[in-house]
Amino acid sequence: MKALLENENIPYQTFSRYALGGNVVYNVDDLYFLKLFAPFDSREFTIETEVLTQTDWTTVSIQVPEIVQRGMYDGWKYFLMTRVPGELLIDIWDELTATEKIGVAHDLGLLISQMHELDISKYRELENSFESWISLQKENVVKHHAGTGMAPHLIEEVQDYVESFLPSTEKVLLTGEYTPFNLLMNKVNGQWKLTGLIDFADCFIGEPKYDLLGPILFSFFKEPGLTGTFLNAYGLTLDDAKRLRLMQLLLLHRFSHLPNYMDGLMDMDEVKSLHKLSERFFTLE
Structure with a gap:
């Protein structure tokens, strides 16, 4: 160095x-x-x-x-x-008040909506192969989730659950990295606020909803009101069809690890079905 x-x-x-x-x-x-x-x-x-x-x-x-x-x-x-100033969200999340967490959920939903409005025609090097990537993920989806320790009765559902998934024609800049490890916080008028974003090495072009998974699974679904605030700020109205889409994208996500997300909430063997799990992950309550 x-x-x-x-x-x-x-x-x-x-x-x-x-x-x-x-x-x-x-x-x-x-x-x-x-x-x-x-x-x-x-x-x-x-x-x-x-x-x-x-x-x-x-x-x-x-x-x-x-x-x-x-x-x-x-x-x-x-x-x-x-150097973008601030503290990583992962380091201070447990210190935030309920009001500050609601603020993070709102501001992150707004930020991602802004990112998804960016002009992608300027990019010459970014991968734009979402369709072929999804096809490859489908081929390996059962093997991937079996390796995470997912309950056998859920593994049996995985292939059929994603089989009907077809890539969207809507394309935006995806970071896949809106996690607490890449979000920077600063005190503004005495309150912690989302102020910075780092790490763009994994960016690619693809379906907008893919970027919504990280914030929900890492930070929001375990606490009341955060997922709803986040999705409303992003501009997405949650219904059964969109919940199914999010769950399919989650199963196809390259870093998906459902037992980790449920750790501390319930054992995967207690989850009756992938549909029930989707209701737990993607809820407005």
Whole structure:
């Protein structure tokens, strides 16, 4: 890291490794983050660079990093980006008041709706293969969920549950990353507010509802009123058809792990059906 900073002419006083995330990231002087991409991760470098540099962020209500320098050192691509101030939502969620959590649900629904209005015609490198990706997910969906420890009687339902799923023709920029690990919070007038978003390396083009899963499953469905507030702010009216669609997308999601989501609420063996589980996950109560 020292050699990279010096050979790439990046001024610094101190630097330290950032603990979280799938990539190697360093904090440089509390002003910048330097994100490294291994040679086999060059696709992620290309995607995140394009999203950060080609997006009109003036229409979005939060801060995102700005790339100030990029290059390659010893086979590793990197970019130096501005540090977005704030605390990760994962670190302070349990400290938030009920009112602050409602505010997060509302603001995140609004943010995702703004992101989904972005002009995707500017992107040249992002994957636009949602149809073929869904087809591949369908082929492997039973094997994937069997590996998570899902109850056998639910595994038996999985293939039939997703069989009727056809990809939507509606396409937007998806991050798939609206989780508490990528959302930044700051105090505004004494209240914690959603103010920043980081990590765009997994962006792709696809169906809007896919992006709604992370916030609901990681943060909202376990507490009353949050999912309803989130969906209302996004602009989605929940009904049986949309609940089915969300559940199908959840089963097809590349990181789906239903036992983890239900951990602490009930044993998966107690869940009678995938339909009943969808009512638990996607509720307005």
